[in-house]
Amino acid sequence: MIRCIIVEDEELAQEVIRRHLERISSFELVGVYRTASEAREALKQSEVDLMFLDIRLPGMSGLSFLSTLPDPPLVILTTAYAEYALESYEFNVIDYLLKPISFDRFSKALQKVDAGRLLSRLPDTPGEDFMFVKSGGKFFRVNFAEVIYIQGMRDYLKIVAEGYTVVTLQTMGDMEKQLPSGRFIRVHRSYIVSISRIRSIYGNSVTLAKGEIPIGLVYKEAVMKLVSSPGSRPSS
Known part of the structure; x- marks a missing residue:
């Protein structure tokens, strides 16, 4: 209840x-x-x-x-x-x-x-490498290593991964709690990206294999800290 x-x-x-x-x-x-x-x-x-x-x-x-x-x-x-x-x-x-x-x-x-x-009630508790998301009445296993970015679309989230896309009914806040820290970064009110998938950061955008993602003003400081951290710099 x-x-x-x-x-x-x-x-x-x-x-x-x-x-x-x-x-x-x-x-x-x-x-x-x-x-x-x-x-x-x-x-x-x-x-x-x-x-x-x-x-x-x-x-x-x-x-x-x-x-x-x-x-x-x-x-x-x-x-x-x-x-x-x-x-x-x-x-x-x-x-x-x-x-x-x-x-x-x-x-x-x-x-x-x-x-x-x-x-939170799934019998198989997600581990360090994956999570489950509900889409179309089913629960799909999503491997963190395969995720490229996550986009918020009003009532839904679109998870764009290597070879597949999953649309789920969740908030960005709930998704952030499920993702492992240090592997993903929120760059915009509507976007979370995988740090390992970032190819370059220039001006107010992040370049990924799937195109460019805008950087929101509120999140720019966190993105710039990522750039200045030697262990987290994206490859060029």
Whole structure:
């Protein structure tokens, strides 16, 4: 059972999310809160797997609240304002739902939560050289050495590897946690690349065998540190 809380100051929006959750048996609503301070206390006192978080809250905004949490649960943002979508990507949230929230759109967001939790229950635990990803109802083994880059495409990720491509329903944040440190680097909000596959770095782009990947402003410092590290320099 996935334990959920709603952090929302509008009663109508609370009720809509509550009704949607009641239609999905694997999710349990354990609390509804109007402010960030109330939600913070709830997170301290009980185990929460998923938080439906409104962006505009009284006192402290949802995004400000999220930035203060050292170990937040999975988060689905809810709002009536589309202009916050870009900013929300920086917080590695599961999804971003615009009000009014239809059940179809709501259920698609929860499928992402299920996909992430299913990965952690696989009987064959991924080792140092591979991971499993879910695609089309199946779990595919992906060898890290074969991955060239990973691209975020709104609700999905595209894993481009040597000889094959896998599309999976995950967030970039969840994927970063699965990848071994020191072998991959995030160079853009929408791209993670294999360090061993980098042929050159010039200006604001990384050249791979499969073409060029842009370097985002937020990630450029990390990329330049990679260049300056003797043991990690890409081959020319």
